Amino acid sequence: MFYSDIFNTQRELDRIFNNDFWGRTTFARGSYPGINMFEMDDKLVLKAEVPGLKKQDLQIKLENDVISLTGEMKNSEKENIRYHRRERMFGTFNRSMKLPYRIDPEKVQAFLADGILTLTLEKDENSKTRTIEIQ
């Protein structure tokens, strides 16, 4: 059911945030955009919230097991206006993240919709777990 789904994900996320272990291993805290990492079957799913970002203003690169997101959040041109509140942030970003294993560069899928970037990555065949027989 819908609400139990969000409840479970929420609980899992809360567990991650409340655990010191994650806090210590985050080497890029403070870099934009924030990334959530999930696993699904044999795939790795990365999500980032980038409201207002256009496809053409984002560049995604994969080098070995490091993924990088570079781009610019642009504000629309406005004339003859007076601001009441400015909470949105605009500017450039350059974010790199080390992935838990090597990724097959041929199987990277990127999808940008409703202000969410979703990257679906697959493990490189060579780094997949193999059972080793003892001779």
Add this chain to the structure above:
Amino acid sequence: MTKQELEIKRKNELEKKGEYTKAEKIFTPDVDIYENDEALMMEVEMPGVKKGSVEVNLDNNMLSLRGKIETSEYTDYRPLYGEYNIGHYERVFELGEKINQEKIKANMEDGVLYLTIPKAEKVKPRLIEVR
């Protein structure tokens, strides 16, 4: 001019008068509000909210904005690592002037809600001709 480097911002959880019965998180979305002579305009960041999941409601001069995120895709995900939390969005603004709800234009694009709220005739500055 050098461009500003973006930094990740912590989301603000909505301070509720009463708690909801469902264990969901609700955040207050970041907004830009500006005006020109014709209208008041808002840009509300609601990443993850689809066009049909936004509710714009005007009750007297209280403008409430709600956005529901889709969570069904998360069912099969096993979280490994997280830097931001997810939840719905809610924020209420009190407008200075009474506005006709039907005149509000709302558009959802790339997870940003764009609102145009036309000003009532009397608020618009009038150019008075000096004879």
